[in-house]
Amino acid sequence: MVEFQAPKGVPEYYPPRSSAFLSVRDALAYPARHAGYEYIELPVFEDTALFVRGVGESTDVVSKEMYTFTDRGDRSLSLRPEGTAGVMRSIVENRLDKGPLPVKLWYAGPFFRAERPQHGRYRQLQQVGIEAVGGDDPALDAEVIALADEGYRRLGLQKYRLDLTSLGCAQCRPAYRALLTSFLVGLELDEPTRARAHVNPLRVLDDKRTEVIDQLVGAPLMVDHLCEACGEHYNSVRSFLADAGVRWTEAPRLVRGLDYYTRTTFEFTHELLGAQSGIGGGGRYDGLMESVGGGSLSGIGFGLGTDRTLLACEAEGLDVASRPRLDVFVVPIGNLARHVSVGLLAELRAAGVRVDMAYGERGLKGSMKAADKSGAPLVVIIGDDEVAAQVVQVKDMQQGTQQSISRQMVVDEIRRSIVEETQ
């Protein structure tokens, strides 16, 4: 048994899977980056009060899942459980909301929740997120959702679904909430569920137990009680989504665990992931910025789970990191050749070629084995004969063919063959 282990529930990504993790993260961020969203790097911990006020005191995330600690200045800080509140804080603090609107940002990194770990649920989770702040144009909602969808599509994912609904606003939700509450009090519910209904009646709607679901058949739904403005907004969002070519499922019982969501709300789930099926989600938040001390700008955003998306790719058998890690592997024979090789390595790297060489005295056979395992399609072999003749041997590992190329020409030759291959 090893002396030290990574903290409970914290996933690590090491080779070879780490390259797949990077590919997933990049694929999820790509659509937003190419839609003009700019990068924002945020603190991993913030003032605890930011999350309490922003995310909501009654949420499970804040009430029992935060890693909270006191620093040496006696300040209460918490590892961020989600990204949106921090983005809002930064926008307000750095006056980004005084510039052109909407402010469009993307971020990626770790978030922390002190939950019981299980497949796809981690205490340190990785997310890629975007926020579009300072606009309530329903086309913006559609854009955000479409960018998430495109990320999953880029990876080749197929067995996922987009659930969509509207949670109304400060105008219409309170009345609906009262209606739902009066409906719920008439049901046969156990104590924890009653408590939940008291804290947030909406949350009872997505209960998974059949005995609860059966009782919810006639429950009033938010989408049937939207005010005129929210109803119109939601219709427009759906219309723009259709224009964007995104397919969704109406999910009138969709509820999210964070209090700030209003109007458009969505979640992506993958069918092969078991209990932790949510691979991404998000929605509109109209009052969030005000609640953290900013102006009354509304926004919309999403958080996509990098860990779970990777699991989803693996569940679908997708090879998300098929590109070899190297273009060339150099095999020197003898000390003289090692000097030539080091020089060649520098030139190749400067030319943008991804290259490694056989270090250590392994002998030609061992070096060739290492070359094979490196996955590089080309191997450059240099021995005394080659040094004397000022050439190198370039071997195509797949074909098994080999040709002698002059030392002078070899960098250009290799670069050319790589360009051809990537076309």
Next chain:
RNA sequence: GUGGGUGUAGCUCAGCUGGUAGAGCGCCGCGUUGUGGUCGCGGAUGCCGCGGGUUCAAGUCCCGUCACUCACCCCA
């Protein structure tokens, strides 16, 4: 936080009713002169998760503990 399952070589796992550890894969080496993958041969590696108990004897039974895992809950 609440339940269930599992913990044996780097990995996947076998080890029947208790008698001092095995396979496949991987790794390293060899198959003579400067060439990988296939094949053949050889080799290294285990406090059998940890602690206690029962027993002449425990990987094997009992208790505890830790870790992992699945579900609830929650969510990415």
